[in-house]
Amino acid sequence: MNAIEVNNLTKKFGNFTAVDSINFNVKQGEIFGFLGANGAGKSTTIRMLIGILEPSSGDALVGGFSIKNQSDLVKKNIGYMSQKFSLYNDLTVVENIRFFAGIYGLDGKKYEERKKWVLKVANLENMENVITGSLPGGIKQRLALGTAVIHEPKIVFLDEPTSGVDPISRRNFWDLINELSEGGTTVLVTTHYLDEAEYCNDIILINAGKLIAQGDSKELKTNYIKNPILEIESERVVDSMEILEKEKWVGETSIFGNYIHVILNDSSINEQHIYQLLQEKNGIKVNRAEKITPTLEDVFIHLIEKDSKKNV
Amino acid sequence: MFNRIYAIAKKESRQLKRDTRMLFIVFFFPVVLLAIFGYAINFDVHHIKIGVYDQDRSEYSREFLNGLTSSEYFDIVTYIDNDGEIKNLLDEKTVQAIVVFPKDMSRKLLSKQEVKIQFLVDGVDGTSASVIQNYVNAATYSYSIKLTKEYLAVTGKNLYMPIDLQPRFWFNPDLQSTRFLIPGLMGMILIITAVISISLSIVREKERGTIEQINVSPLSSIEFIVGKTIPYIVISLINASIVLLAGYILFGIVIKGNIFLLLLGTFAFLFAALSLGVFISTISDSQQVAFQAANVTSLLPSLILSGFIFPIESMPVAIQILTNITPAKFYIVILRSILLRGAGISAFWDQLIYLGIFGGVFIVLATLADKKSKNK
């Protein structure tokens, strides 16, 4: 059962195509990851899916309802947490909760129940009368998430929910997302953090408005990078990279801290060639060179660069 | 220090340049408003609708009415024949005044008695009422003298008038009120534009958070404030020049005096207005509050307290002191001196000083407020 079905969804702003004919499906109860650089079209896509931005063409079914014609019905079934903190900073915690609960029609016992839940989730159990603006960032995000799902929607859209949040809070956040998913809620998350992408059941990668990859983490790593990747630890990283890039059998290089990742064009190349090239020929000491499984970041960078080259 | 000020000024200018909507409003509206209001505002009443209750119906009453209507001031719209209708006419504002000729007017005149012509004037629109009062008084007196002269001519005598009043109105010979009001209008438009445009400048940075970056930098409060103000001074000066030019083209307001003094006065005024705006910006923590504060300090005060419409001498003393909170007050004196009378600096040098003090005080206050908020 698909919670979300997206068909050739497109959005143009004047001459600029922000989202170019995207197609994908999200199964019910999945945690679905949306990856892409800034400006790639993630937020625009989400805005269309939540019914607040009119698509230029194409349509999507969210919770069974068309975003084009039935956006009011769509909104009843979804929760949304935007990138920018959008609760009222000048209200107290409980005032914010009460307000949004009211809008979603919760009252009486149900309200009390959900209120308690939100407070627990945000770790604000005895702090309901604190002014929201005075809370630390991580707590605010958790409060925003709790409030976004106060009405127990079937589908939840989270737009970069953990940006600027400390690692422990991030972990807690994802515990929460998993909880929701286990309870049957479909969660669509956009994120920059590639380690978070590992937690998703399914991922799509968007670049320049187009969908350029889809699959879970394992699939992405195996399907999209066919060529072996070598990780090289050497001195004079920048020089090493320059030398490597001149070689025919080097596809892409990228620097990871002190290491260099090299995607090879030729699968017959191995570590020996590296030692030969750098150490023997150029006098750069190589500590380590070994084949690795590509990380998502490798996949990411590889795909985006490939796509950008295509567009040039 | 000047480098830093220059950096801030440059950034602010760039931001302003990009905000075309705001620039459009700042340059376009003042002129448009000046054009519309300049034509709209004046106290000279013409074609005042009057009703006539003529209980005499003699040649005297008719002649008098002819005199009234031959000028452009009055138009007779209705004749009534009983006093019950008076209340209706005035209540519904069908007419603004009713002329009542008493029943035995002709008889009394011929027997050399005093006759009172009643004018019932709608006092609700007070300004017009007093003007109407002036007119009818003058009209009656002059008709009275005319009658006397005629009578005396018949009997071969001359009316002896001991004193011949020769009034001359300097600077405004036809007593047009427009000329008098335009400086006030200009002052109000300029001060509102200046205060409102700058009052948001600092608050916006507070709301957006970019002010944190500035607080962290070695920029001192005074440098920040001065740097922020400079582009607005430039814009306001350009704006003021456009407005003055429009005043000349549309209303023939010629600068009778020295144009450099005018620019100096305008500069002093803008300095005062902008420093008020900056102060508002530093004490507000949201754009909403800044807007309200800007409104309260510049909109109505420059209309009512500045001497634009209501003469300051007529106000209670306590209020007269209060009028110093709007720099428009000083500017209007300067404008009127230069534009209407062509006076030299001796007529308004004190106003320039007041403006300087005003501006200085608020810049200092703004700096203190900014320092205080940085230390929070």
Added chain:
Amino acid sequence: MKTIFQFIIKELLQVKRDRKMLAVIFMAPILQLIFLGYAANMDVNIIHTTIYDQDQTVTSRDFIKQFEQSGYFKLDYYVDNYDEVTELLNQGKTLVAIIIPKDFEKKINKRETAPLQTLFEGSDGNKASIALGYIQGITTRFSQGIVTDTRDKIGMKISLSGSLTPEVRVWYNPEMKTRNYMVPGILGLILMISTISLMSMAVVREREIGTLEQLIVTPIKNYQLILGKLIPFTLIGFVVLVIVMIIMTQWFGIVVRGNKLFLLFTALLFVLSNLGIGLFISTVSKTQQQAMMASVFAVMMPMIYLSGFAFPIENMPEVVQYITYVIPLRYFIVILRGIVLKGIGFSALWLETLILFGMGIGLLIFSSLRFSKKIE
């Protein structure tokens, strides 16, 4: 229903929390009405006068004494040459210069006419003509005194014809106190400014801060959001209204001749029409700054000048008069002055009331329809 209720609570909570806003919303109207109410005064009480007595005789000094005694004229300057007169007029230090000619007494004794030069600083035409009126009165009385004296001296009775005197009775505002018709006008202005400036920021603010997005994602309906914003501001507007009404009647002692309830009702309609305008501005502006500029330049300033508050609409060019038809304040001022000063009621004011009602509802509906739950 519940949704709207929650919304209202949220809005009121936000207002309550913002101390600075509260101060401005409620204190500003109070202070403004009081100060401006005292300031708005057209009565000419003090006429700064210069005397140039070229005659220096008993008669001339007697004449001058008349001015002293009138109470209006403040004889600030006694000069003895024309240059000083010119100087004083140029600098605006005196309103009128009275120049008594050299052979004033001689001519009067010989029953010849003495010319009396009166030079006015004519910039403020209104003031100048009022001053002229006073001078005419004084001069006529002085002349009559001379003529009657003359009669007695010679022993012959110069019989003048019957004389006409005007008796002006001002209705609704017999003492012609400017305050009585200005304070209601200012009340209308203050009400207009507070409602529009608050409402115009209402929706835009949430858009700029980002909370609007969170709202339109929810199933909240268009009209619920609009009402949720509208009702709290109507309440606030009503409170401000009551406060200023109390000040008008209690502090200024202006008696409402007509029906107070009807006044409150029409004022509420007026508030609604202004809220409609503010709402419209809020829905078409992308930033708070735009909303501010639009509301000040395109709405509030025109309303101030063209509403008939100080400048009579009848004096405006036709084209401009047409513009005034869309200004709610215009109708409210008529209603306000009508009820307060004239004591008239619905039967005379039904048209204005209906128009206000129509404007209010019309604007509100139009703005809500325009507001879509989508962003672009």
